[in-house]
Amino acid sequence: MRRSFKFLLRPTSKQAVALVTCLEDHRQRYNAAPEHRRIAYAKAGVSVRYGEQSAELKHIRGDDPGGQGRWSFSSQQATLRRLDKAFRAFFDRVKTGRTPGFPRFKGRGWFDPVEWPKDGDGCRWDSQPEHPASTFVRLQGVGQVRVNQHRPVRGRVKTISVKRQGRRWYVVLSCEEVPAEPLPPAGAVAGIDLGLASLATTSDGAHVADPRHLAATADRLATAQRDLARKKRGSTRRRKSVARVAALHAKVRRQRLDTAHKAALALVRAYDVIVHEDLRIANMTRSASGTIAAPGRNVAAKAGLNRSILDAGWGVFLQVLAHKAESAGRELIAVNPAGTSRTCARCGHRAKDNRVTQASFACTACGHAAHADVNAAVNILRAGLALRDAAQAA
Numbered sequence: 001m002r003r004s005f006k007f008l009l010r011p012t013s014k015q016a017v018a019l020v021t022c023l024e025d026h027r028q029r030y031n032a033a034p035e036h037r038r039i040a041y042a043k044a045g046v047s048v049r050y051g052e053q054s055a056e057l058k059h060i061r062g063d064d065p066g067g068q069g070r071w072s073f074s075s076q077q078a079t080l081r082r083l084d085k086a087f088r089a090f091f092d093r094v095k096t097g098r099t100p101g102f103p104r105f106k107g108r109g110w111f112d113p114v115e116w117p118k119d120g121d122g123c124r125w126d127s128q129p130e131h132p133a134s135t136f137v138r139l140q141g142v143g144q145v146r147v148n149q150h151r152p153v154r155g156r157v158k159t160i161s162v163k164r165q166g167r168r169w170y171v172v173l174s175c176e177e178v179p180a181e182p183l184p185p186a187g188a189v190a191g192i193d194l195g196l197a198s199l200a201t202t203s204d205g206a207h208v209a210d211p212r213h214l215a216a217t218a219d220r221l222a223t224a225q226r227d228l229a230r231k232k233r234g235s236t237r238r239r240k241s242v243a244r245v246a247a248l249h250a251k252v253r254r255q256r257l258d259t260a261h262k263a264a265l266a267l268v269r270a271y272d273v274i275v276h277e278d279l280r281i282a283n284m285t286r287s288a289s290g291t292i293a294a295p296g297r298n299v300a301a302k303a304g305l306n307r308s309i310l311d312a313g314w315g316v317f318l319q320v321l322a323h324k325a326e327s328a329g330r331e332l333i334a335v336n337p338a339g340t341s342r343t344c345a346r347c348g349h350r351a352k353d354n355r356v357t358q359a360s361f362a363c364t365a366c367g368h369a370a371h372a373d374v375n376a377a378v379n380i381l382r383a384g385l386a387l388r389d390a391a392q393a394a
């Protein structure tokens with residue numbers, strides 16, 4: 001199993017300056033590369049590829065030992081590979097006739113992470129194991145940076161990345177061969193319905209995680225973005241506004257991940273089998289069935305950005321849930337959610353009128369009344385178990 005671990009860095013002020021420079025120099029390498037490709041193509045009709053750019057990097061480093069030359073060759077190569085990938089994706093889109101977005105110039109503050117593709121090559125995790133109380137990561141050109149390691153790292157560290165979110169610095173370890181940690185059987189199964197009032201509602205009637213604080217941050221972010229749009233380019237106020245938007249984005253990401261971890265952990269502890277909606281199918285039906293003026297059940301009143309933030313929350317949540325389920329030895333099943341919100345979980349009667357309001361369900365055939373999300377979750381569970389039976393019979 002692969003897993004990643006993310007920790008807060010506690011650089012000294014001198015190291016923080018070095019980190020900024022490191023990120024900035026990598027950003028410049030990233031930005032110079034397309035220009036180099038473009039000029040070579042315009043002047044000589046030559047397509048420059050990763051191999052040539054990597055070779056050129058050697059010269060750049062040799063000419064600038066105190067600048068570009070002070071960073072890890074491997075992390076700079078990783079940056080060029082990332083650009084190469086962006087170019088390939090661009091040409092693939094051109095080939096398939098889709099509207100291509102040219103690989104973007106990365107502005108200040110929009111480039112990260114810096115990745116070291118191999119532990120021990122220009123970087124070293126746990127570089128001072130003899131230190132009794134702290135963990136350090138050594139980064140070439142930056143030094144031994146203290147890490148706030150709040151939980152153990154398992155598996156073998158493969159890549160090390162550093163990124164900035166708002167004013168904080170983080171190190172992300174991508175680990176391989178992470179051992180699974182199976183949980184004892186829980187003796188229960190559940191379907192879950194993804195929603196806005198609760199991130200997930202189980203078929204047992206439990207509401208897991210209240211994303212309201214996330215919605216509140218989303219509101220503040222929307223306000224900050226409107227505010228930013230009114231600021232004059234190049235002004236001090238605009239710079240401050242940009243920083244504020246970035247900080248709120250970072251906060252949304254943190255809250256989303258935190259909510260997802262807590263909710264997923266609660267679910268894998270409580271159930272052996274968890275059935276959820278297939279989000280790829282769900283999103284299609286959702287966009288078709290709700291508008292801002294006449295909201296379907298998943299359209300937030302605050303609309304737009306707010307909604308997209310919560311939508312992204314479901315994706316993150318299901319990813320985290322998948323990881324945890326795999327690690328705990330739990331079974332996860334995705335089902336097509338069509339009809340699950342308007343079908344009666346007791347008698348199977350399927351009608352739009354069953355759905356009285358956003359929150360309540362009342363069957364027009366048998367009179368069964370329930371919380372709408374719980375009713376949907378029961379249907380989702382049933383669909384999942386049917387799929388499972390079919391698969392086992394086959």
Ligand SMILES: [Zn+2]
Nearest residue numbers: 344347363366
């Ligand atoms: Zn009914």
